[in-house]
Amino acid sequence: MSIRVKINLVLLVIGVVTSILVAAFNYYEARNRVFSEAQKKAELISSFAMASREYTKQTMRPLAVKMAGKDSFYPELMAGFFVVRSIADIFAESQKGYSFKQATINPILPQNKSNPQETEIINYFRSNRNVLVKKGTLSQSDKQVFYVARPVVNKKGCMKCHGRKEDAPKEQRVMYTGNGGYGWQVNDVVAALITYVPIETALDELKTIALKTIMAGFAAIAVIMLSISFFLNRIVVKPIVNLTTLTERMSRGKDLDKTIENTSNDEIGALCDSFNRMRVSVVKLIQMIKKKK
Ligand code: HEC
Structure with a gap:
């Protein structure tokens, strides 16, 4: 889910x-x-x-x-x-x-x-x-x-x-x-x-008023749910999906030179930053190993 x-x-x-x-x-x-x-x-x-x-x-x-x-x-x-x-x-x-x-x-x-x-x-x-x-x-x-x-x-x-x-x-x-x-x-x-x-x-x-209150409540929930979905999509879901696709590719040795674009300064931004640093370290490590050979 x-x-x-x-x-x-x-x-x-x-x-x-x-x-x-x-x-x-x-x-x-x-x-x-x-x-x-x-x-x-x-x-x-x-x-x-x-x-x-x-x-x-x-x-x-x-x-x-x-x-x-x-x-x-x-x-x-x-x-x-x-x-x-x-x-x-x-x-x-x-x-x-x-x-x-x-x-x-x-x-x-x-x-x-x-x-x-x-x-x-x-x-x-x-x-x-x-x-x-x-x-x-x-x-x-x-x-x-x-x-x-x-x-x-x-x-x-x-x-x-x-x-x-x-x-x-x-x-x-x-x-x-x-x-x-x-x-x-x-x-x-x-x-x-x-x-x-x-x-x-x-x-x-x-009774009619009570029913109307419930209806208005439900309408408000629908609006709130739609808005939250929209913002959640932009702030959390999309960046995570991006990150997942890139890490997926990197795990298969592709796009190791690509920087993960980070546009936010929240926890997800921090995750992207630390991932970028890890990517750089991995690339360096690979280069070191290659040199040693
Ligand atoms: C002089 C006669 C008279 C006296 C004294 C009297 N009543 Fe009546 N009462 C009547 C009549 C006649 C009716 C019917 C009224 C109507 O057509 O609505 C009646 C009606 C009532 C009713 C309405 C129910 C019914 O019987 O139709 C109540 C209750 C009642 N009286 C209580 C009392 C009480 C309690 C007292 C004393 C504090 C009292 N009455 C004194 C003549 C009297």
């Missing part, structure tokens, strides 16, 4: 490994950025949803109760969960892939029913009562999404509407004819407020 091939092989291995490592490192760095971006967005959306609920509780409900009377119940104006869900539905229409869900194992409104993944999150909060926020990724209809979830704990005050159905406000029973959303236990984690942020497109883009 020639020096050129050996050096190129080493370069190829180093280049390929470096390109892949750089691409992998970039990919994971960018992936972390995608997740932290998604988390920021999810936190914003969920803060906004919580603020809407607070506003309903503190401002809308008291005013609505004052206007409509203590015994009346208009969920559209009085139930924070109703208001937040309605706002979230409108929001999700214009922001594709983003959503906010009050995922509940046993909901009043069937739309709020938790899917198996959400039930798992609620059960996680049930068995880890000190955990107040959970985030991660999951796949929703074959698309990767990032989520931030917070537990909802059922309190005594909630039992008026979520305890026994017959105790719930009449309007509620008229509006929601199903039997879901009742029989909740005080202090139980009944739901999780989950904000979903789409990350599928961003992750796909990352």
